Amino acid sequence: MDANDYRYSRQTRLPEIGAAGAARLKAAHVMIVGVGALGSQVAELLCRAGIRKLTLVDPDVVDASNLQRQMLYGERDVExxxxxxxxxRERLLQINSLLEVDVHATEFDAAFLARTGLPADVDVLVDxxxxxxxxxxLNAAAVAAGVPYVYGAALGMEGCCFTVLPGETACLHCLLGSPALHQSQKTCAVAGVLASTIGQVATTQFTETVKLLVGRADxxxxxMVYFNVWENTQFALPVMRRADCEVCVKRRGETGTAAAPARSRLLCGRNALQLQVPPPAPAFAHLAARAPLDSIRSRTEYHLERLHVFEGRQYRLTFFSDGRVIVDGTRDEDLAHALLADALEAS
Structure with a gap:
């Protein structure tokens, strides 16, 4: 037995996995959209399971409020x-250096799908x-591409998970009239969430993903699996395919989100605004080339974070290569735009 076989031996011994399943995992590619509480845990579990490649999409930076439930991150990432x-990616490669990790520090939206699209060889999409x-x-993109999609949501003590198999099961669009989906319209920042709720949803998503990867979609x-971790209750909600579903039945690809990107967006639970700077990336390119070194707090190929003093107060501005700017320290849109203009002029 070589070192790689030994590493996954406890997993391979399972009759549900076996040598054939292990080989499938070793060749698998999963795309996770959103690498926060759920996505980060699923990513770590898949990394430890020995899959070949992960594609990660998320527009945000690590915040101190994430550390209570987002297992991949630590205080140093916030700093x-x-x-x-x-x-x-940094943490996953420490766990498994053979893993391929493709990352996109951007929103998952119509622009991303037009610009980048889903990977041609992706096996499963995880929510x-x-x-x-x-x-x-994401649901519409999965159905259109014929790629299985594993949905999960968690809020407070409650969580749910549902696997969309294009052409076989109902899709997320079919669920719009179901009370089971209402929790996903709230936010953890407003209602709170227990870390174990996240863990139960993430492990359920991971297990459903592994079933798909080893060829056991059956x-x-x-x-939809629903549970409450505090009350120790769990039950299954039947999900019927809607005969008039625009996505999985009529295949019109409708998502209910045709609006253009907003000029600004409040970030839930934070004293911060996200601005969209048209056309894409000029602010990032400008700052990357001209920002004073002593003003730069953090920099990668995807972002540049700098501190800026405006009218006697210090603010933190994070510029992304896709044209977004997060202004920390205010929820006033006019002030945020004034801050941005002043920061660019000063550089």
Whole structure:
């Protein structure tokens, strides 16, 4: 037995996995959209399971409020102001140096799909998101491409998981009228969440993903699994395919999110605004070339974070290569734009 076989021997001994399943895992490629609480845990579990490649998509940086439940990250990542995808890749490669990790520090939206699209060889899409509109876009992309999609959501003490098998099961769009989906329209920042709720959803998503990767789609649940970790309750909710579903039945590809990117967006639970700077990337390119070195707090190929004093107060601005800017320290859009203009002029 070589070192690699020994590493995964406890997993391979399982009759549900076996040598054939281990070989499938070794060749597998999974895309995780959203590398926060759910996505980071699923990413670590898949990394430890020995898959070939992970593609990670997330627009945010690591924040101190993430550390209570987002297992891949630590205080040093907050201090360095790293994008989640960069911090995740760094940690995942420490766990498994043979893993391929492709990262995108950007929003998952229509622009991303037009510019980058889904990887041609991706086997499964995993949902680590916290917004309904983005989930619907991911669901529509999965159905259109015929790629299985593993949905998960967690809030407070409650969580749920559902596996979408294009052409076989209902899709997320079919669930819009179901009360089971309402929790995903709230946020952890408002309602809170227990870390064990996240853990139970993430491990369920991971298990469903492994079933798909080893060729056992027949073992995936056709119902939505719902549970409450505090009350120790769990049950399955039947999900019926809607005859009029625009996505999985009529195949019109509708997502319910045709709007253009907003000029600004409040970041939930933070005293911060995200600005979209048109056209993409000029602010990032400008700062990368001209920002005073003593003003730069953190820098990677995906972002540049700098401190800027404006009207006697210090603010933190994070510039991304896709044209986004996060302004920490205010929720006032006019002030945020004034800060951005002043920072660019001073550079």
């Amino acid at each position: 360095r102001g790293l994008p989640k995808v960069a911090a995740a 680590g998101l916290d917004g309904l509109d983005t989930r619907l876009q 073992a995936c649940r056709r119902e």
